[in-house]
Amino acid sequence: MEKILFKEPIAYEKIPTRIFLDPKDASKSVAKEIADLIRSKASEGKMCVLGLATGSSPKTVYSELIRMHKEEGLSFKNVISFNLDEYYPMEQDALQSYWRFMREQLFDHVDIPKENYFIPFGDIPQSEIGEFCKSYEAKIDSLGGLDFQLLGIGGNGHIGFNEPGSLINSRTRLMMLDHSTRVAATMDFGGELIKVPKKAITLGVSKIMQAKRVVLLAWGERKSQMIADAVEGSVSEHNPSSYLQTHSNVLFVVDQAAASDLKRIKSPWLVEDVVWDSKMTKKAVCGLALELKKPVLKLTNKDYNDNGLSDLLASYGQAYEINIEVFNQLQHSITGWPGGKPNADDSKRPERANPDRKRVIIFSPHPDDDIISMGGTFQRLVDQGHEVHVAYQTSGNIAVSDDEALRFIDFVVDFNTQFGISNTEVKDIFENAKRFLQTKKDSELDTPEVRHVKGLIRKGEAKNTCRFVGIPIQNAHFLNMPFYETGKIQKAPLGPKDVEVIRDLIEEIKPHQIFAAGDLADPHGTHKVCLDAIMEAVKSLGDKDFMKECWVWLYRGAWAEWEIHEIEMAVPMSPDQVIQKRLGIFKHQSQKDGVVFQGSDAREFWQRAEERNNMTAELYNKLGLAEYEAMEAFVRWHH
Template sequence: MEKTSIESPIEIFEHSLEASKKIASRIAQLIIAKKEVGQMAVLGLATGSSPIEVYNELVRMHREEALSFQNVITFNLDEYFPMAPDREQSYHRFMNEYLFDHVDILPENIHIPDGTLTSVESVNKYCQAYEEKIDEVGGIDLQILGIGRTGHIGFNEPGSTLESITRLVTLDNKTRVDATKDFFGKHNVPKNAVTMGISTILKSKQVVLMAWGEGKAEIVERAINGHMSAQVPATFLQNHMNVTYYFDMPAASELAQVKTPWLLDSITWDALMVRKAVVWLCEILGKPILTLTNEDYNENGLSELLTKRDSAYKINIEVFNQLQHTITGWPGGKPNADDSQRPERNTPFPKRTLIFSPHPDDDVISMGGTLLRLVEQGHEVHVAYQVSGNIAVFDEYAYNYLDFMCDYNQMIDVKNEKLIALRDEVRDYMQSDQSGNKAPDALRELKGQLRKNEAKAACRYCGVDEKNLHFMNLPFYETGEVKKKPLGEEDIQLTMDLLQEQQPHQVFLAGDLSDPHGTHRVCLEAIFEAMRRLKNEAWTDNCKVWMYRGAWQEWDIADIEMAVPISPEELMKKRQAIFRHQSQKDGVAFPGSDAREFWQRAEDRNRHTARQYDKLGMAQYEAMEAFVEWDFKNE
């Protein structure tokens, strides 16, 4: 199908919270406007991680600004099938926990697809009735949508047609893989769902589609700029007369207005934008920086830059030197050396370095080579593990460990009744239909201890003193469920306490927001808020904060401010450190969209970064780990 000429507004925000508040405000305005004329506001609602902040803001507006939902009728997009409404993964439960239980909406005005029907015939009748209910109330005034990695809206998977209505569907394999984070493994994810159809969605008077994070960038670009096709159902929204797209910067990063704004309009050419443009030009032409010519700039949309800087030669030298100066084998600074062109200071030496690791393996996965280098060069390295990571351990792995301990005790003629009871409790839980829901507390504690010991083993291998390990166990994570609590004051205070205690000269933290269950995002915000509150402390004047990225994403080459080369031997040592995390080896509970193991992802990413520097004309290395500085003093 040919793309139409309908232009839909795209709003891009620095952070998803800011965008979510804008969407919530739009919903509130609709509710209030309808109430003033004595009408019902009919909302189409979505689930998943994308609308959570929208619902949080609506709840706040109800509590603090008296926003009433008594004139609101809702229709949810979808529900897994089969699915009991009280199950942890049910969208009935999701909507109650995030919105309905906290506002004054009338229960009879809530409509969510039924996942408990027992026959195809009953499902078909139910879906027809769902369509009729929407028509009876005059249609949906405002439909809220997220977007899946396959381009699905609702559960309209690739192949869904423009004419599709509410129906039972089979879930795409990618969708089921992405849902493993909620179901403790793909084998627990239902194969079917009930969903509104494309036709149903497009009949809505207004549509809002939101997307957050780097993981959505590629599909967002296809949804906005690709030809309308059943293979990417979200493209059908291009033909809607009133659709607005809300993205955060990472989700919008592949759109031309973010990735190559110079091709659309005149821009301000600061140092970062020049670097981005030159790196882009090298990539599309396959040329090193110092070989770019005036013609290359003029013929590829960069004549404005060329005019401002006089010649390709001047631009090339400027950007080449900037990138070359990011490369350092001394991530803690080189003592007694000129540091004017280095990313890190030469004093103090040695430095006290604090590495924040969201999960117990992010440190070695994301910056294992740099960690090894810091230890080798004599710095005082501390590692702070922010959460226990207990939900990422398979039940069977923990059970096998328990079974081994029971057998070993029997072999040495020691009987531990509590251990045997725990083993039996775990076995019964695994065999029950509750497997995949909240695990027994003792099992979670065992899993957390397993991950703690693996982290200690990895750090011993890397040479980090055990007394320098800090297991924070931030409270937001310790719910026993995939769903976590929001960032709380206790999480921030624990982070501040550790920073105040250590007063580090360097802080490394995870700036990767693409992890499939959002823990990195909360851990990052805990550190951000802690550093904001502490930035007037004297020790922070001599502290630099570096952000690394994890197993899912890497910094764009133009954004990198410190690149640490890794030799083949160091890369092998990094791999061995990752291997110490045995519960995460040979398959993990939350793999995201990448089937490779974490050590494979890390090595491929590090080698790719080195190849990019090489292609730009820099020295050739085996691999590189990359960092971006967070200027917390001047944010």
């Protein structure tokens, strides 16, 4: 059964929008619609003309279509497809080519004839692009237009590569890419902005708008602002996705994070009647206080009545009663004892007092997420005498630059030469890796030797962090989950062996606390896969006595924090502890400065973490709580 939060028309919304709890369920629903269309056309003896997209959003749609082809006999022999865009210049066999993407993600796994799929050529002379674009559109027109257009959305609202400023009547053309688009694409180009093409060929907005059916996908909170603007705002060239308000047969399919700025999610009481439980009340009151720039305890009856919260006020009678309840909720989430305070009343604390010395596992998807996301809490747990283990779930090898790997290789080779160490096998591994890196092409994946070298760099840095924090090296566990070790940005699906290594460690340690990265929004990111593995392992151990005493706390990554109303444990840090955490992050030298896969945020990881932690403390202060230098935040997962 589909886990849909909302699918009916909603006030304020100008584009039909369907919100799913899980992007996988959302993707399956879209794949089913595409499959039904293909079959319907086939039954009529007609071709099905699809417009397809690339990027992370449609990957699960394609994987579901492949499954339906292999398991349910879905045939693509009557499908003709046209892709939205391609970088320019771009060779077809390059790792970042959309030709390669589509073959790997869909075409090579189904029975679509090779002559039936079309993608813009990124390797033709620039003088021929104009004629090529005209013929691309003419080919679509000759087939009666697109029956179905699948879209993603860029962080700046682009559809295809129609960047902000594109007009609704724009044609297929060569487009200069927005700087934010290029920065967001650096992950696909080894983390180096200079390698990201400045141009792309894109299907024009006018041709997208002519499709008989348009479905746009969006996952994750980074897309939420543009989704809200497109769905609830006005039509504007500043957000090309907003043009879809004028399409007669369009649907936005989003997950809860991408929908988080829509009024029905952000302020549901403005859209419909709500149940005023403690969570909803806390959300409304925190939002009201921050919007009015007032501490919670200073909110008045008039504030509630003037801002759409009269029902809440009526259920309590007076603003003071609401204010004190929410203030107490916020106050009780703050603790300097993340492992519980021994011999203390824990009825109003986020963690239990007993046992006073807990066994703790901190799961870190990459070898630095532990110190970046919860370094202050990590240090507190160690200093307060708990038995702390860190489980590094992946090697993190793809986030090491080639230059860093070469520097490491030179050190090892020079060290062995200097001291007359002659291990031929080791020398061959490092020499082979060095030769490959010195002649590596953009279309080549790292060899196993290179991945091994890069993994060793991350492992050494993680060990250094553990020494710095003060846990024994034997308490650092390097799990090397198999799904990650593909050598590509695109990872393998989560498998039984991935879950098994997590389960085995939990069963060995028998923890009272588990900390895990709770980035639930992105179904293709490493954090999400790592969390899925933890959740599956925890559920499979549910009948064990020790698991009944184990609490799971979720932290967030370096880019965003939990919403203030969601936070159930906030661990404050003093100025000295903030500096201590920064020094711990510095132990990951390969990830400092020009870090690979930094994304659209130019700040270094230590800067992101500090500013995020400072902001959390500032929010508590604005709501009328004590003023701290910084805070790390957690939400409990009830397994």
